[in-house]
Amino acid sequence: MLEKEAMRNWDADFAYSEHTKIYEQYDGLKGTPLPLEFHQAVLRTCTPPHNNVRAYTARLLQEEKVRWHKLNHPCETRFRKILENIIGAGFKPSIEDYHFILSHFAAVGHYKGARKYMRRMGEMGLEPTRETFGFFLEAIAHRISLPTPSPSRSIVTRGLITMTFQTLREMANRRIPPSAKNLDLAFRILNHVHDLEGLAKFLKLSYGMDLSYLDSPPIDAASVPSTSTADSSLEVQPFSTSALNSLLETLGRWGQISKMVYVFETLTNPLPIPSKPDNTFDDDDDDFSPVQQKWKRHSAEPNTTSFNTLIKHCVAHGYPALAKHYAAQLMHQEHVSTTRLQKDLKQKPLSEIESPHLAVNFGTLRPIEGFANRSHNVELLRWVIRACKLSVRRKYRSWTYYDQIKSMYDPQLETSTSDAPVTPESSSSFATPPIPPSLPKPPRSPTFHIPTHLWVLKHDIASLSGLKWDTRNILSSTIAKNKARLGRRVRRGKDVYMRDKADRVEVNPRAWKKKVNFRENGRKVKQKQQQRQQQRQKKKYLGKNFDPAIADIGSSRASEA
Numbered sequence: 001m002l003e004k005e006a007m008r009n010w011d012a013d014f015a016y017s018e019h020t021k022i023y024e025q026y027d028g029l030k031g032t033p034l035p036l037e038f039h040q041a042v043l044r045t046c047t048p049p050h051n052n053v054r055a056y057t058a059r060l061l062q063e064e065k066v067r068w069h070k071l072n073h074p075c076e077t078r079f080r081k082i083l084e085n086i087i088g089a090g091f092k093p094s095i096e097d098y099h100f101i102l103s104h105f106a107a108v109g110h111y112k113g114a115r116k117y118m119r120r121m122g123e124m125g126l127e128p129t130r131e132t133f134g135f136f137l138e139a140i141a142h143r144i145s146l147p148t149p150s151p152s153r154s155i156v157t158r159g160l161i162t163m164t165f166q167t168l169r170e171m172a173n174r175r176i177p178p179s180a181k182n183l184d185l186a187f188r189i190l191n192h193v194h195d196l197e198g199l200a201k202f203l204k205l206s207y208g209m210d211l212s213y214l215d216s217p218p219i220d221a222a223s224v225p226s227t228s229t230a231d232s233s234l235e236v237q238p239f240s241t242s243a244l245n246s247l248l249e250t251l252g253r254w255g256q257i258s259k260m261v262y263v264f265e266t267l268t269n270p271l272p273i274p275s276k277p278d279n280t281f282d283d284d285d286d287d288f289s290p291v292q293q294k295w296k297r298h299s300a301e302p303n304t305t306s307f308n309t310l311i312k313h314c315v316a317h318g319y320p321a322l323a324k325h326y327a328a329q330l331m332h333q334e335h336v337s338t339t340r341l342q343k344d345l346k347q348k349p350l351s352e353i354e355s356p357h358l359a360v361n362f363g364t365l366r367p368i369e370g371f372a373n374r375s376h377n378v379e380l381l382r383w384v385i386r387a388c389k390l391s392v393r394r395k396y397r398s399w400t401y402y403d404q405i406k407s408m409y410d411p412q413l414e415t416s417t418s419d420a421p422v423t424p425e426s427s428s429s430f431a432t433p434p435i436p437p438s439l440p441k442p443p444r445s446p447t448f449h450i451p452t453h454l455w456v457l458k459h460d461i462a463s464l465s466g467l468k469w470d471t472r473n474i475l476s477s478t479i480a481k482n483k484a485r486l487g488r489r490v491r492r493g494k495d496v497y498m499r500d501k502a503d504r505v506e507v508n509p510r511a512w513k514k515k516v517n518f519r520e521n522g523r524k525v526k527q528k529q530q531q532r533q534q535q536r537q538k539k540k541y542l543g544k545n546f547d548p549a550i551a552d553i554g555s556s557r558a559s560e561a
Helices: 002-013 018-027 036-045 050-062 076-088 095-108 111-123 130-145 149-175 179-191 194-207 242-254 257-268 282-287 292-293 304-314 322-348 362-377 378-410 413-415 449-491 510-514 523-542 548-560
Strands: 494-497 503-505
Touching: 018 036, 018 076, 036 076, 050 095, 095 111, 095 130, 095 494, 130 149, 130 179, 130 503, 149 179, 149 194, 149 292, 179 194, 194 322, 194 548, 242 257, 242 304, 257 304, 292 523, 304 322, 322 362, 362 378, 362 449, 378 449, 449 494, 449 510
Parallel strands: none
Antiparallel strands: 494 503
16 A cells, blocks of 8 residues: 555656646557657656665655655656557667666665566566666665565565675576676675675686685686686776776775785785796695686776775774875875876876876864774874875975966966966964865866876865864864873872983872973853953943953942942
8 A cells, every 4th residue: 555655656756847738649559550760769768867766765664654665756657658568569669768767766775676587588588788787786786775674674684695696607508798787786795794715706706816815816727717718707807997996995994904914915916827837846746736827916006995995994983193104005006106197297298198196185184183083092193293294295396386387288288277376385274264165177088188286286275285184173173182181190109200300100280280381261251251351341331441450440440430
């Protein structure tokens, strides 16, 4: 009953929409011979866009108007009738028609309907492609992210993961190598369950790599896909940067920090494979199998997202030293990349220079700043401030350099960038922190594009400058709290650690205040501040010849009267 009521609400909401009017006019032409193109046009216009349908189904689930196990597409009946009309008219639906329906099912997570229409494709003699399986994996990935009651959550999740592995095996049987999108969707699905064995199985099936021994061939030689398609079940896929980021995110979310660091260090710094085995021990020459000769070591180039993922999960699981190490490593690699880029600009044309993929941004240092704030780590807060200063200074120099040379490549670039960013350092430490501006995002380009790079630099300068000012405020507040806490110990006669003494000693309260420059923010200080504020207000309204003593006498007499 709830599902039927929800469908009535759907029909009521879209009763006067263009999509419903088109379908009603099409439904009124029953019995009229129509060309195939007409049916296909109606199929693509009888439903709202993907985003609208996804938002509507999500609202139905949130309002509990549709049960989670009966989730489907609101216009599934329209799709079925249009396909029946195409077949009844003697035509054959194309694979693009099925892909359109599968894309809508993927938008709402209707994996059961997607599987049913994939079987119908086989009955019509249409062979599925990478895109077909990609829509089905997208439907599973969206469905596994939707809320499910806790008693059934584990059962549903296990079923969807099993279905994912069956899909990958089917692609292998059909000699269809998965695309990068298919593998990224599989990573997203595996994120929702802590299953290291399933992840290792997926990596061995898709990439021919062993998660425990990334720098060597898998132990099971039969599971290694070959590079030739004649005798292989699945072609080995190159390990891309997006796959590296997905693997790091999966291991970090599961809390496998040591495994995550091992994966990053092994795949980003691969060892060269020897062409021949080492002849030091001649008796072991027979152990060098043909699998090792055909096996190719995987590697991937890290980008900013790779380092930010490492830093985020290291901080979340209590490893600030590792996070600090990778942040410093990213800062060094960004400096090296910037130097090499400026050198290439003098030697190569602009079309042959690739855009940089390593840069320190707000997401790099913000997790470290948050951890230092929660743990009241003063030294780590100071390190974040120094890192922000250094990054902003380097980015400002780069911005100045590219802003000067942009007219040398194209005179039209003079008007394509906005005003200069804020200066990295202010003359006063009490100046107002810069506000990150809202900048229009330029189009992306695979090659180096100066306006895009200038926009990125300006955005990073603004965000890192704001982070620096926030960290300064947190540092001052943390130091004041530490002084107040230690001051309470001193007043109680307890010992505190003094660096000049290199020991815990008892300190005189007056000497303590003078040594640490502590100003107690008590009631007397607040009263003095209020008196000064009142005097400033009186002087403002009474004129320059205002005498605070006379005003106080007058106010006291008025109170006595």
